[in-house]
Amino acid sequence: MTPEKRADYWRAHLNLLTLLLFIGFGASYGCGILLVEPLNALEFGGYRLGFWFAQQGSLFVFVVLVFVYAVLMQRLDRVYHATDADDAA
Amino acid sequence: MTPQALWTYGIVGATFALYIGLGFWARAGSIREFYVADGSLHPLANGMATAASFLSAASFLSLAGLLALNGYGGSVLLMGWTGGYVLLALLLAPYLRQFGAVTVPGFIGKRYAARSVRVVAVLCLLLISLTYLIGQMTGIGVAFAGFFGLSYELSVMIGVGLVAIYALFGGMKGITYTQIAQYVVLIFAYTVAAIFMALQLTGQPIPQLALASPLLNDPNGLSLLYQLDQVVTHLGFQHYSTHTLGSTFNMFVYTLSLMIGTAGLPHILMRFFTVPTVAAVRYSIGWTLVCLVLLYATAPAMGAMARWALLNSIHTGPIAEEHSYLLYAERPEWFKHWEATGLLTFTDHNGDGRIQYYDDRNPEFAVKAQEFGWEGNELVLNADVLILAMPEIADLPDWVLALMIAGALAAALATTAGLLLAIAAALAHDLMKGVFAPNSSEKMELLAGRLAMLGAVLFAGYLSLHPPGVAAETVAFALSLAAATLFPALLLGIFSTRFNQYGAIAGMLTGLMLTLGYIFQHKGLFWIPNTTFLIPEIGMGPNWLFGLMPEAFGAIGALANIAVAWLVSNFTTPPPQQIQHWITTRRASAYCDVGEK
Known part of the structure; x- marks a missing residue:
């Protein structure tokens, strides 16, 4: 567990965070608030699309994001843990 | 029973x-x-x-x-x-x-x-x-x-x-x-x-x-x-x-x-x-x-x-026509039930015995309402009640x-x-x-x-x-x-090693005071009625800050918190070395614990 490796891990993790937060922002603040008017011109299964994003779509995106984060972080942890064991050996 | x-x-x-x-x-x-x-x-x-x-x-x-x-x-x-x-x-x-x-x-x-x-x-x-x-x-x-x-x-x-x-x-x-x-x-x-x-x-x-x-x-x-x-x-x-x-x-x-x-x-x-x-x-x-x-x-x-059920239940005929609203005397059971709690009120402004429910603050609609002889919305319903009343x-x-x-x-x-x-x-x-x-x-x-x-x-x-x-x-x-208070203190505390105790205190207190101030100004000191202190004369009317509702003020409080915490931290000594070390090692330690229970 060297400081360089830790910094490396922290950076990889920050990149993942930024990407996921950006997607979440796009679904809620983007499609649900800022772009709601143009999107409302489109219909999505009986809903106006912008309205759908604000009251349904962004919620589902959030759920997916949290699980994607959990899975990808677990993978990242395993990769770093494995190489940690290699370093020790 | x-x-x-x-x-x-x-x-x-x-x-x-x-x-x-x-x-x-x-x-x-x-x-x-x-x-x-x-x-x-x-x-x-x-x-x-x-x-x-x-x-x-x-x-x-x-x-x-x-x-x-x-x-x-x-x-x-x-x-x-x-x-x-x-x-x-x-x-x-x-x-x-x-x-x-x-x-x-x-x-x-x-x-x-x-x-x-x-x-x-x-x-x-x-x-x-x-x-x-x-x-x-x-x-x-x-x-x-x-x-x-x-x-x-x-x-x-x-x-x-x-x-x-x-x-x-x-x-x-x-x-x-x-x-x-x-x-x-x-x-x-x-x-x-x-x-x-x-x-x-x-x-x-x-x-x-x-x-x-x-x-x-x-x-x-x-x-x-x-x-x-x-x-x-x-x-x-x-x-x-x-x-x-x-x-x-x-x-x-x-x-x-x-x-x-x-x-x-x-x-x-x-x-x-x-x-x-x-x-x-x-x-x-x-x-x-x-x-x-x-x-x-x-x-x-x-x-x-x-909303649909509510509108339906107080209309006997087509919606938004002169005599389509239900007579108060014929009001349904749910209406009486919730009237008893004081959370639903009816005031017959125009004395026609019917329950007029419409938006009386809409100037465009006022003309039509006047034609019908409606003199204001007569049904006031607490939002908490609607969902409990819905089954009835x-x-x-x-x-x-x-x-x-x-x-x-x-x-x-x-x-x-x-x-x-x-x-x-x-x-x-x-x-x-x-x-x-x-x-x-x-x-x-x-x-x-x-x-x-x-x-x-x-x-x-x-x-x-x-x-x-x-x-x-x-x-x-x-x-x-x-x-406005805990979120910035936690976030900055985890993601930065530079913020110190002086910054944290100044930041939290600033966020707290500003947010409480804006809320109390609109809703009264500790929500006690009649203690609101909006001052429209100097531009502090309702929602005076860029039209923000008091419920929405937390993000502004958080920004102020972060700005003050940053300023104060930069002019005072950084946190002790061992604290900084503790932060950088612990926050990135998840991968070391893989397989541990």
Whole structure:
């Protein structure tokens, strides 16, 4: 567990965070608030699309994001843990 | 006794017996078990309990009511409350678990290496949790009012008495199991009511699809949502699916405040501190969000259907025509039932004996209203009531209303229990044991915790006699306070090593003062009516800051907090070397613990 490796891990993790937060922002603040008017011109299964994003779509995106984060972080942890064991050996 | 009363006593009584039984079955053995959730739980079970802790009267009662009355504008609550869990999962909870936090003020005190910071954090926690508690007492009051048909004030007092007993006599023991049961009760009640409504209106059982389906026996085939858009605009109300809450900017900031406020709630955060691995923390939050979205994704359908049912039940003919409104003398049973509680009022402004319900603040509609001889809106309905009244309005079976009352009580009680635990931990563990009397015994700590709970219930009960708004608005104030105080302190504390104790104190106090100032200015000092201090003469009228509603102010408070904390930290000495080292190693240590239990 060297400081360089830790910094490396922290950076990889920050990149993942930024990407996921950006997607979440796009679904809620983007499609649900800022772009709601143009999107409302489109219909999505009986809903106006912008309205759908604000009251349904962004919620589902959030759920997916949290699980994607959990899975990808677990993978990242395993990769770093494995190489940690290699370093020790 | 009417069949309705029998059902209600039966179902509410049975659920209460279940909660008490679970509480006795799973008694807490130690002080640590008293404060924090059982660490050995499956992430899904922990998720259900956490969801019950979060799903309060605001979500169960006000949310659908506010969506019904505000349409698209109500989306801020949905996105804010659920988005908060994304921030919680990505920015706070897993790291706090890695830092070995026991309570939120405890972590803040350790990170900023000063007792004074811990005391300020306790103060913020108390203000947040007490405000949140007022919202729950409001919800319990509304549910009991619907239950007994008593006045709201009397119902609040009954609720306070009940919660006080619940808190004092072992109600807090085994809280996690009780909360799981409460989650099941509330989600079952909500879903059943929504499916019944959906079937009745459209013949489509899935509420979300019902909203997008045409009404039964309707020749023009428009979806319920589009129909609602037309009908409400006929009555001068704002267009349902596009009407914003204030400006787009207000909606943006409001959503942001709720999101970061939700992420910074101490009674939610502390549930993840004892989860055995950091990977389990991440999944637990995912399951919590799934449990929440089961309710939140149904709420829009619930709200729209309730609005439709309400409009239908007070019209005898085509909507928005001169004599289509129902005669007051012929008002239905649900109307009389809720009139008795004082939460629904009718004033016959034009003396025609009919119930005119339309938007009298809409200047374009005023001409039409005048032609009809309408002299103002005559029906005032509390948003918390709409959803409890809905089963009666739509004539659903008696047991559905009974189930809804049991669900509302479950939601309010589960959240109350979580809040009281956070308050007890802050006062007994952080303030007494951590700062003022480090030598106090475990027994004394427990006693202090219970007394703190009792005091909190009485205080919140008193303030909820004159609540600052419906449950969701009160909760929005609590979230604003969390957003402006604890969230920045936690976020900066984890992601930067440069912020120190002086910055943290100055930041939290700035955020707290500004946010409280703006809220009190609009709603009165500690929400006591007649103490508002808006000064329109100098440009401080309602929503004076860029049109922001007081509920939306938390994000501004958070910005001020961060700016002040940054400035002060940069002009004072950095945190000690060992603290900086502790932060950088612990926060990036998740990969070292793989495979550990």
